[in-house]
Amino acid sequence: MKRLVFLFVLTILCLNTRAQQKKLDSLNKMIAVAKDDTTKAMLLNEVLKIYLNYKPDSSIILGQQMLNISRASKFKKGEALALARIGNTYTATGDYPKALSYALASLKIWEELDDKKGIVQSLGNISNIYLSEGDYKQAMSYNRQCTAQAKIIGYTRGIMINALNLGDIYDRLSMPDSALKYTRYGLILARQAKDSDNIADAFNNLGNTYSELNRLDTALHYYRLAMPLWKAVDDEDGMCETTLGMAKIFKERGMRDSSLYYARQSITAGIHGGFTIRILDGSQFLTGYFKQQGQLDSAFHYQEVSIAAKDSIYSQEKLKEFQNLAFAESQRQQDIKDKDAAYTAAIRYYMLVAVILFLLVLAFVFWRNNRRNVKARHLLQLQKEQIQTTLADLKTTQSQLVQSAKMASLGELTAGIAHEIQNPLNFVNNFSEVNREMIEELEQELHTGNLEEALAITADLKANEEKINHHGKRADFIVKGMLQHSRTSTGERQLTDINILADEFLKLSYHGLRAKDKSFNAELVTNFAEDLPKVNIVQQDIGRVLLNLINNAFYAVNQKQKTAGDDYKPTVTVSTFASSTGGWGVTVRDNGTGIPDNIKDKIMQPFFTTKPTGEGTGLGLSLSYDIIVKGHGGSIEVDSKADEYTEFTIMI
Secondary structure, rough: HHHHHHHHHHHHHOOHHHHHHHHHHHHHHHHHHHOOOOOOOOOHHHHHHHOOOOOHHHHHHHHHHHHHHHHHHHHHHHHHHHHHHHHHHHHHHHHHHHHHHHHHHHHHHHHHHOHHHHHHHHHHHHHHHHHOOOOOOHHHHHHHHHHHHHHHOOOHHHHHHHHHHHHHHHHOOOHHHHHHHHHHHHHHHHHHOOOOHHHHHHHHHHHHHHHHHHHHHHHHHHHHHHHHHHHHHHOHHHHHHHHHHHHHHHOOOOOHHHHHHHHHHHHHHHHHHOOOOHHHHHHHHHHHHHHOOHHHHHHHHHHHHHHHHHHHHHHHHHHHHHHHHHHHHHHHHHHHHHHHHHHHHHHHHHHHHHHHHHHHHHHHHHHHHHHHHHHHHHHHHHHHHHHHHHHHHHHHHHHHHHHHHHHHHHHHHHHHHHHHHHHHHHHHHHHHHHHHHEEEEEEEEHHHOOOHHHHHHHHHHHHHHHHHHHHHHHHHHHHHHHHHHHOOOOOOEEEEEEHHHHHHHHOOOHHHHHHOOOOOOEEEEEEEEOOOOOEEEEEEHHHHHHHHHHHHHHHHHHHHHHHHHOOOOEEEEEEEEEEOOOOOEEEEEEOOOOHHHHHHOOOOOOOOOOOOOOOOOOOHHHHHHHHHHHHHOEEEEEEOOOOOOOEEEEHH
């Protein structure tokens, strides 16, 4: 008789959708011929998976049947699975105290069985309950415990679900960067597993986060990706959330008919499936919608629905029950920790006793061997003295070699500085000599009273002084550049958006050149990696590198423009990218004069420049190389073809 009733209930609860109906029919046939209760319980578990997200009432009935069968046959695994399924159903319907009660009972059985995968699943379920209830701190705590254990046992599905839940937690905490990071990671794992339900969940969560960021087109794109997947797996709970998200976007855009259409779809699905939390969300939205439209009757109706749903979920009795369950579980976990601590203390005590005994034995052995070592000490002392003498000689030789290297390096730098400073100093000396002669002429003209000629000489003196001042500043600039090149950076590293930094210095360089030459124009192209994370760098140093590279690019296209035809269009492109090894990079490309092959190996050397005298010191690229390679452990490479293009790539 019980068997007939059991099959009758299963037949009544089946849906009319073809795919699910076919699967349910197959499961029903298997249950009908099952020879033992363990097999029936596991088959019921598969049926519960189908009913969970669109038929919660039926799911609870079947879950209770599975629980009764498992308990009667003392099938602990089936009992734990049934408790978990019922708890998940109560979470979907908004009865959080019951959901927590069943989830904690399931966790306790998994712990008794020492089933690591079951423990991971239960911890994830509890985290989801706290997330739905609004206690994000506890949700985060259980999520971390769950993720840690899933990684230990290599449970990829557990890692995937927890990543999606963690993204949802960060979204509700208004931390969109973290939300996007974990949701995308969960999406990657879901796609690898070909898990349509969790792929849809990831798309829906991405839609929520982009909606919060007011990137409505992107949000709507992800919502639309989620919809067919929800329908394919008959997940009405997911469809409720997605359609409400779309309704909010259409309302924001002023598309009232579309907004109302999707909002009604959401609340209808929520009422049909008994998802109280979705009814609450949908009725609150429609209350605001109809108030805005001035339809007070409809607004009042949905406000009453909202109040009823809210009272059902957050009544004082349920809150008190939920808190009592949470407190009891906290006490249970504390008892477990106390027992573990006592066990650990006992182990440490016995280990300490063992170590003491071992040390006593070791001391005896050392005492016995000490007498044998006395004779060897004298020999070791002699060897030590010989080694110290040899080491002193090596240190002296090393110091001499280092000094020689320093002197050689100093000679190269001195020659470079002398060469660069010589030109402006020659100008200063020559104009000073000319001014001395002109002052003598000026005195002669003043003595003879020739004021007109004296004024002309004075004007020449003034022009010469301006040139002396110009070339003096030129020498000063070279010296400062040399000092900056030799300076060790003490800047602190900080997280930086490299896209923003590159964009700022591109505009700074362009407008700086435009301020000097109003006739100069160039096309600025940026190809920034959208998902590039913030990087830990010294902003001042990396900014200096970018400015040097971009300035050189603008100089190259400006020089080429002077000789190229009207068809030439100066273009400077700055791109960012993430490397496959977890790093990042920036490329600066121009279509200017290019770099000949015979000097590519020299451009990073101090004081080497292709610019005319007075327009470059040859320190920019050398300083950039030191910052990237020595300061940040990266690399800087150049690719160029004469008269066509130059591209610098830095990677860290």
